[in-house]
Amino acid sequence: MLAFGCEAWTIRENDETRISAAEMRCMRCTAGCTKWDHKWNEGIMKALKTICVLEYTGKRIQNWRDHVNRMVRRRMSKQILPYAPRCG
Secondary structure: OOOOOHHHOOOOHHHHHHHHHHHHHHHHHHHOOOHHHOOOHHHHHHHHOOOOHHHHHHHHHHHHHHHHHHOOOOOHHHHHOOOOOOOO
16 A cells, blocks of 8 residues: 555655655564664565565556557647646
8 A cells, every 4th residue: 555656656855765664664563573673674675575665666657657658649648748847
């Protein structure tokens, strides 16, 4: 549920930090250890045989872009993809 709708996310550095922290809280609980057990995050992820949520979301975003790029030109998703709002 942490990555629901991630194809439309705009992830900033602050968001990455918060998502990673939330993910590791869940992973530590799943692994049955606390933050005082002094286990490395990478070790916990490897023991649970999972990948980082940010890596997963990056793959999903790229898959969505590839999908839209294969669409015909008249599709709304294809027309909106290159949109960049003007600042100011």
